[in-house]
Amino acid sequence: LQFLPQVEEMEISWNELMGGLVFLFINLSGGMVATLPRLCVLDVSCNAQLTQESRRGKLKNTHTSGCPAGGSLRCLPSVGELHLSCNKLLAGGLSRLTFHLAHVTHLERLDLHLCCLTRDDLEALIQVLPSLTALTELDVSSNKEVGGVVHLLVSALPVTQMRRLPFNSCYMSNESFTALALAVSYLRTVDISWCKVVGGHLALLLDALQPSVVSELRLCSCELTTDDMQHLAAVCRRGCLSSLRALDLSYNSLVGDNGWCSLFAAGGLGSLEDVDVSLRPSTSAPCSAWLPALLRALPQISALARLAMQRWTADCQEREQLRYCLKKRNRGGEEGRGGQNREGV
DSSP states (O other): OTTOTTOOEEEOOSOTTSOHHHIIIIIITTTTGGGOTTOOEEEOOSOHHHHHHHHTTTTTTOOBTTBOTTOTGGGOTTOOEEEOTTOGGGTTOHHHHHHHHTTOTTOOEEEOTTSOOOHHHHHHHHHHGGGOTTOOEEEOTTOGGGGGSHHHHHHHSOGGGOOBOOOTTSOOOHHHHHHHTTTGGGOSEEEOTTOGGGTTOHHHHHTTOOTTTOOEEEOTTSOOOHHHHHHHHHHHHTTTTTTOOEEEOOSOTTOOHHHHHHHHHHOOOTTOOEEEOOOOTTOOEEOTTTHHHHHHHGGGOTTOOEEEOTTEEOOHHHHHHHHHHHHHHHHHHHHHTTTOOOOOO
C-alpha cells in the first residue's frame, strides 16, 4: 500500500479470509493506511471475518504503530464513506466499532444495512452520531430493531444536512413513522418500502415534504390505499414533486383504479425518469380503467426512461395503444435531443 499513495477508494468486501477487523484496524492502520492520505471510500461489506473478530472483542484494546488506542480510524484523514453492510454477525459487536468511529468526524456516508443490529448496537450508534457532524447519509435499512429507535436516531442526527436516510424493511411503528416525518423535508431520497404502517398514513409524510427537494420516493409494498394515492396526486398537482426522478409504487394492490387515475392525471412529474407500478408476482389485474390517464400523461413526462407495469393485464388494442404512445414519445425525445440514443422504456 505504501506504493499506492494516490489510492482514493479501497474495496475489500466479500473476502472471508481477509482477517476482518484485525486486518482492517491493526495491519492496515499500523502505518500502512496512514500512507493513503487520499483514501475517501473504504468498503468492507460482506466480510465474515470482520464480524467474527468484532464479536471476539479484538478491538477492545487496539494499539497500532503510529496510532494510539482508539485512533485507528483517525489514521484515515480523508475517508468520507464507510461501508460495513451485509455483515450479519456484527450484531452485538457494533459498540466496539463505534468507539473508533467517533474519531471520523469528517465521515459523510455510513452504510450499516442488513447487519442484524441489536437494540444495544443501535443505542451505541446513537451515542456517536452527534460526533459525526459531516454525515449526510446513514443507511440502517433492513435491520428490524431500527423501527423502535427511529425517533432517537432522528434526534441524534444533523437532520438539516441529511440527504439519504432509508428505513425500508425496518418494522416501523406509528410512533417511528411520525418521527421520520420530522426529517423527511430535508431528504433527497425517501425509502420506506416494505413498511406496512405507511398504508393509510402517507399524507403525514407527504405533507412534510418541501417543494422540489426529493428526487427518489420508494414506497414498495407499503399497503397504500386509494386515499394515499389521491393524496400523492394532490401533492404532485401542487408541484412539490417536480424534481422527482424515481417513483416506486410497486406491490400496492390495495390501490383502486381511482387512485391510479388520480396520480397519472395530476401532472407535476416532468422530471420523472423511472416509475414502477408493478403488482406482486402472485397477482394480476386489468389496467383498462386507468390506462387512458397514463397514455395522456406520457407526453408530459419527457424524461421517462423506464416504466414497469408487470402483471397488469391489457387486451390487444390497449397494448397496441401503449406501444404506439411510447414509440411516438421516444421518437420525439430523440429528435429533441439531436438524435441521441435514448434508453428504452
